[in-house]
Amino acid sequence: MGPMTDPVLPRLILDGGLGTRLADRGNDISGSLWSAQILRDNPDEVTAAHRDFFDAGADVATTCSYEVTTDGLLAAGVAASEADDLADSLLRQSVRLAVAAAEQCGTDALIAASVGPYGAGPGRGTEYDGDYGLTTAQLAAWHRRRVDILADTEADVLLAETVPSIREVEALAGELDRAGTPALLSVTVKPGSDGVLSDGTDVREVAAIASSSSAIRAVGVNCGSVGDVLAGARRLAEHTDLPLIAYPNSGERWDHAHRVWVPRQNDGGPGLLESVPDFLEAGVRLLGGCCRVTPREIAAVRDRALAY
Structure with missing residues (x-):
């Protein structure tokens, strides 16, 4: 498992927004399956998008599995008799494509298998508020099959990301521990x-759960503005000795109903590149970008981090 088993996690540069990179390459991700549609219909484009981030200097590839769920496929019109098998196949394919891209680029980068939140499946975009109405046990049962499939691939680590709810944090920690594969956990915070x-819980409760997990190697915040992600990382650092993860988005908000990005009022803080020293000083060891963060920006972040 490489660096994920090292006593001290090395500093790693994450990739940026894979789905939005696919869009920048001319692919239509506006449908309900988002990037999973491209995974299904044009997998070569997924490999090419991974290569773009590797060429920019990313040390980690996040697989195109965030939106791959049986429920999502059913909602997109896949027959009930086929949905489970198709979901399993796409999950495995997402890892194979990332591995292939790393081989093509001659890099020994880590492959992080993305485990998206319930909100990205039947939750209808609720990954930013966690308003699920489900128990921890129900969420654990919903995540179980996908965690098991991804744990049985060539991925180096499972990445449970964009998690908005403390119940979902509890559910995922339990499933990741049960699977026994090294894992990362990243949550969303309220602007x-x-x-x-995002559900109103202090992230110190996230820190406590992550710190007691046998699988989770690092914990952090993603898919918010630079200022919000940095504040969340600093708060986590007060309550855990685990290495931290941070990968903010461009600062825009995803409008799930209209499936468009909506500008947010600037939080008045510096951008991602200018904040690299702040993230590193806060204890962040896995630093990159989320939605709408491009390979060019990842290259700049890498240069800034190496110079720090």
């Missing part, structure tokens, strides 16, 4: 909250 989970 302007100074480190409060």
Whole structure:
């Protein structure tokens, strides 16, 4: 498992927004399956998008599995008799494509198998508020099959990301521990909250769960503005000795109903590149970008981090 088993996690540069990179390459991700549609219909484009980030200097590839769920496929019109098998196949394919891209680029980068939140499946875009109405046990059961499939691939680590709910954090930690594969956990925080989970829970509760997990190697925040992600990382650092993860988005908000990106009011803080020293000083060891962060920006972040 490489660096994921090292006592001290090395500094790694994550990739950027894979789905939005696919869009920048001319692919239509506006449908309900988002990037999973391209995974299904044009897998060569997924490999090419991974290569773009590797060429920019990314040390980690996040697989195109975030939106791959049986429920999502059913909602997109896949027959009930085929949905489970298709979901399993696409999950495995997402890892194979990332591995192939790394081989083509001659890099020994880590492959992080993305485990998206319930909100990205039947939750209808609720990954930013965690308003699921489900118990921890129900969420664990919903995640179980996907975690098991991805744990049985060539992925180096499972990445449970964009998690908005403390119940989902509990559910995922339990499933990741049960699977026994090294894992990373990244949550979303409320804008302007100074480190409060999207469902209103203080992230110190996330830190406690992650710290007691046998599988989770690092914990962090993603898919928020630079200022919000940095505030969340700093809050986590107060309550855990685990290495931290941070990968903010461009600062825009995803409008799930209209399937468009909506500008947010600037939080008045510096951008991702200018904030690299702040992230590193906060204890972030896995640093990159989320939605709408491009390979060019990842290359700049890498240069800044190496120079720090």
